[in-house]
Amino acid sequence: MNDMTRVERTVDSKAIKIAANNVQVYYGDTHAIKDVDVQIEDKTVTAFIGPSGCGKSTFLRCLNRMNDTIDICRVEGDILLDGEDIYDKRVDPVQLRAKVGMVFQKPNPFPKSIYDNVAYGPRIHGLAKSKSELDDIVEKSLRRAAIWDEVKDRLDAPGTGLSGGQQQRLCIARAVATEPEVLLMDEPCSALDPIATAQVEELIDELRSRYSVVIVTHSMQQAARVSQKTAFFHLGNLVEFGETGQIFTNPEDPRTESYITGRIG
Amino acid sequence: MTDISQMPDAAPTTKPKGGSLFEKDARTKRRNAAESRFKMYGIAAIGIGLLMLIVLVTNIVTAGTGAFQQSFLALNVELKADKLDKKGNRNIEDIKKVSTFGYAPLIASALESEVEKLGIQTDLKPKEMGKILSKAAQAELRNYVIANPDEIGKTVSFRFLVNSRVDGYMKGRVTRESIANDKSISVEQLDFVDQLRDAGVLYKAFNPDFIFGADASDQRPEAAGIGVSMLGSLFMMLVVLALALPIGVAASIYLEEFAPQNRLTDIIEVNISNLAAVPSIVFGILGLAVFINYMHLPTSAPLVGGLVLTLMTLPTIIISTRASLKAVPPSIRDAALGVGASKMQAVFHHVLPLAAPGILTGTIIGLAQALGETAPLLLIGMVGFIASNPPDGIVAGFLSPNSAMPAQIYEWSKRADPAFYERAWGGIIILLIFLVTMNTIAVLLRRRFERRW
Numbered sequence: 001m002n003d004m005t006r007v008e009r010t011v012d013s014k015a016i017k018i019a020a021n022n023v024q025v026y027y028g029d030t031h032a033i034k035d036v037d038v039q040i041e042d043k044t045v046t047a048f049i050g051p052s053g054c055g056k057s058t059f060l061r062c063l064n065r066m067n068d069t070i071d072i073c074r075v076e077g078d079i080l081l082d083g084e085d086i087y088d089k090r091v092d093p094v095q096l097r098a099k100v101g102m103v104f105q106k107p108n109p110f111p112k113s114i115y116d117n118v119a120y121g122p123r124i125h126g127l128a129k130s131k132s133e134l135d136d137i138v139e140k141s142l143r144r145a146a147i148w149d150e151v152k153d154r155l156d157a158p159g160t161g162l163s164g165g166q167q168q169r170l171c172i173a174r175a176v177a178t179e180p181e182v183l184l185m186d187e188p189c190s191a192l193d194p195i196a197t198a199q200v201e202e203l204i205d206e207l208r209s210r211y212s213v214v215i216v217t218h219s220m221q222q223a224a225r226v227s228q229k230t231a232f233f234h235l236g237n238l239v240e241f242g243e244t245g246q247i248f249t250n251p252e253d254p255r256t257e258s259y260i261t262g263r264i265g
Numbered sequence: 266m267t268d269i270s271q272m273p274d275a276a277p278t279t280k281p282k283g284g285s286l287f288e289k290d291a292r293t294k295r296r297n298a299a300e301s302r303f304k305m306y307g308i309a310a311i312g313i314g315l316l317m318l319i320v321l322v323t324n325i326v327t328a329g330t331g332a333f334q335q336s337f338l339a340l341n342v343e344l345k346a347d348k349l350d351k352k353g354n355r356n357i358e359d360i361k362k363v364s365t366f367g368y369a370p371l372i373a374s375a376l377e378s379e380v381e382k383l384g385i386q387t388d389l390k391p392k393e394m395g396k397i398l399s400k401a402a403q404a405e406l407r408n409y410v411i412a413n414p415d416e417i418g419k420t421v422s423f424r425f426l427v428n429s430r431v432d433g434y435m436k437g438r439v440t441r442e443s444i445a446n447d448k449s450i451s452v453e454q455l456d457f458v459d460q461l462r463d464a465g466v467l468y469k470a471f472n473p474d475f476i477f478g479a480d481a482s483d484q485r486p487e488a489a490g491i492g493v494s495m496l497g498s499l500f501m502m503l504v505v506l507a508l509a510l511p512i513g514v515a516a517s518i519y520l521e522e523f524a525p526q527n528r529l530t531d532i533i534e535v536n537i538s539n540l541a542a543v544p545s546i547v548f549g550i551l552g553l554a555v556f557i558n559y560m561h562l563p564t565s566a567p568l569v570g571g572l573v574l575t576l577m578t579l580p581t582i583i584i585s586t587r588a589s590l591k592a593v594p595p596s597i598r599d600a601a602l603g604v605g606a607s608k609m610q611a612v613f614h615h616v617l618p619l620a621a622p623g624i625l626t627g628t629i630i631g632l633a634q635a636l637g638e639t640a641p642l643l644l645i646g647m648v649g650f651i652a653s654n655p656p657d658g659i660v661a662g663f664l665s666p667n668s669a670m671p672a673q674i675y676e677w678s679k680r681a682d683p684a685f686y687e688r689a690w691g692g693i694i695i696l697l698i699f700l701v702t703m704n705t706i707a708v709l710l711r712r713r714f715e716r717r718w
Binding site (some may be wrong): 064110 | 606614
């Protein structure tokens, strides 16, 4: 296994895109996330790792307020996007989600054509003034998601007819079509085979040049391969957050070490 | 190992330690017996169900097909100008002054000359001969003359309905023995009917008036049709569709997608399910109290019937709509919200189109249920009203008194003349054809648009 090679990349210090301070999340009476402080940098891939049920997906969904759809979920603390509290009363979650895009665990293309899948976001946000402009956005997004060559001849075919890996890249194209500033990925490769996973990982590395990417993953190798920063969650606590290389080679907390070496989780 | 080497021939006969797999032990036998017993029960249950269905269908078909056939008498009637238009000016108002009784002699003489022409020997007087015809014959003739005043003076061939006793005789329902105490027909008349039938002028034929015509009075069951009450049902269904579908879908979308989960919505949910189980007669009495007594909407009108049936259909539509909204995977909502769609955009752009086949199916089934509903119509006066004319335009269709198909069937089944009984069965066939068609459409829609995730 040569998974640790990429970790050697140098990481420049960059602007803070999202700052979470003292975040608490409750599901009814359950205290799901406790005192989480995280700084997510711009143009960086940040990985959230940790055992199942540790709250990493929950925390990810707080970043674009997808938890709003769950009635019993309550979020406390500050999450600042470019210095603005996203849980402020004045913030419309719809506008927020246009800035903070999301890719889900299971590929979930709309049961519509490939073109309509990608064009949906720009359409509802009015990003294109004409059909040709929309065509450009669709092509650009599909190219960024590295799927253009595979689908350019069948843009009218249903998105659900693609293979799993293609569907996931289509979902990424759909997410980047709205020109988000942050891209959240909730275990984007867990339903994919190794080849599709490799393609998506490569894509994530490319996306880093434009967006701040936050990825939740169960695979520590994946976190090591794609991310520059890693946060380790355990039982709702953020145990350790730092440079990926440091977390995987020289963790400070004994719990992180146990998880990475496979003793808990 | 040593055992085998010592007794090589005995190996196949020795039993394995835990017993042979080739022999079933007592437990296995009991278990298998229980399983096959259960299968037998299941097959028997299905068999009973199928048998009942076959009995029901054969019963309906044998009893009801007769209604689609009617006995007719072909006659050439001379439309005598001196009787129908005494002034000779062909003024339609003057022609209308001749009542149906005025047409009786024309038919009687036409019958008499027909009998003469065919060389039929009978002791019957012309008046008694005429009695084999339906009372509707004179009205039919009069309507023809009023519609075509230019034909006066000519001889026109007609196909008149014969009365229900003669029709029953033609269909084998009435026999010479069964009419012993029947004053409306005699054995001589039946002999006369036999002669006419042998001559080919009295015959059975398909009767479109049963399907498209209006109900008739107790005296002329042969002329009764289900067509007008079919229109009544149609107008009611239009009301139900126009009200129940939008209200039901809006309510379900709100409850399923927007409403917060709290005590109030729980109570609403439970009560919607309860409403689906409320006996339909309760909706009828509610409709009587609210729509007729309080709001003073017209009695017996399809509008009121439609409103009552809307109340009844709403829970069905809401329940099926919510089920099909629930069946749309949450990942689709997430995907839409994830690219920044508002909740309403997510619902209307993605969830609703995916749920539409299910909603449509539920609506069709709700409509089919409403179409067959009789009890609430009893209370708002749509039963027992004899609709003798089709409604006069769309507005009248909603507001003027009418009946509905199941109400018409119920009404016929109450009447004394056995000829109506036959028509009730015939009406059931038509109603069932509608229901089966609607349910088939629902099933096909579901098949056609069913998605696998």
